[in-house]
Amino acid sequence: MKCPVCGSESGEGVRFCPRCGAIIAEPIRLDDPRLVAAEEDLRRAIGARKSTDVIIEPWWAVAPLILTLVGAIAGVATMLARMRSLTSDSDWADAMAGMRDGFLVVIVFSVLSIAVLALITYMLVKRRNDHFSREDEVRTALVQLIRSAAWSKERSDFVFPELRMIDQYVGYEPRRDPLLWSLAIALGGLSIFGVLPFFFVSDPSASIGIIFLSIGLAALIGFISFVLTIYMFYWLGKDIKEHDTRWGIFSSSARIAMSKLGFPYPNTLGYGTTELPERSFALYLILTLFVSPFVYYWWYTLIKDPNDHFRSQWVFEDELLATMKVQRHP
DSSP states (O other): OBOTTTOOBOOTTOOBOTTTOOBOOOOOOTTSTTTHHHHHHHHHHHHTHHHHSOOOOGGGGTHHHHHHHHHHHHHHHHHHHHHHTOOTTOOHHHHHHHHHHHHHHHHHHHHHHHHHHHHHHHHHHHHHHHHHHHHHHHHHHHHHHHHHHOOSHHHHHHTHHHHHHHHHTOOOOOOOOHHHHHHHHHHHHHGGGGGHHHHHOSOTTTTHHHHHHHHHHHHHHHHHHHHHHHHHHHHHHHHHHHHHHHHHHHHHHHHHHHHHTTOOOSSTTOOOOOOOOOOOHHHHHHHHHHSTTHHHHHHHHHHHHHHHHHHHHHHHHHHHHHHHHHHHOO
16 A cells, blocks of 8 residues: 555555555545546536637737738828829819728728727637636536545545645636627727718818817727726736636645545646746736737737646646546446
């Protein structure tokens, strides 16, 4: 028999490790009637990851930038082409027509860029909600499996420290509305149309009030959309980091408890997860304000970090499934 805590070997029939005093549990079997229900719930929760833990390719963060750049280049090229066609007899209307055509090209690509960002937002928020819900089921089933395996007071007391740690790091994580937040991002697209009157009025001097009102509304809508976007960046980054930390502590504690109770789990005291990096919201905000293209890197991190968390968690879950497969088919 091998001690699950210190690894020391002892003879058959020994209940306590002669070196550290830990309980030496008999190897547990998952076909034990006391464990079957929890084991099936755990399998079902892990299997659901195919539809919840969606890997979003990082190139999505680059697509809006490419559309914006292409639109700017195409718009300027259109304006220059129209300006070259002007003659000395051309009037204000002819000049504005050339600018209007170029501006319309910019608007089309800008709207496409914002539409892509709204789609990315929807995918990010939805998969966040779906993953949190699935992980709740995984944690619940795994805790139930551990409690079912601790069927005596002696065994329960042995894993009490781990169960107490697990209870401290299991809590409800609020869900967000993906459609609402994607619409908040799309709101920024409305600000583009606020400057249209400047290009389409026949007599700018007579419509100066309308022009300034439109530009003012565009600026207000743009500011509101920017604030909502920054707030979304804040909680998306904060939530996944805190969630990853909780999962790391939970999975480590669960692994130790399972090892103590006799589950043939590999890497008994291993941590088993790759911790996500710390990302400073204040630093990212300052860089975005002073170097606006940095915002696309910010989008990239919001896509990449959940991907890394999913893949790390899958390693833990795959080890669980492998262990249960061995137990079902010795």
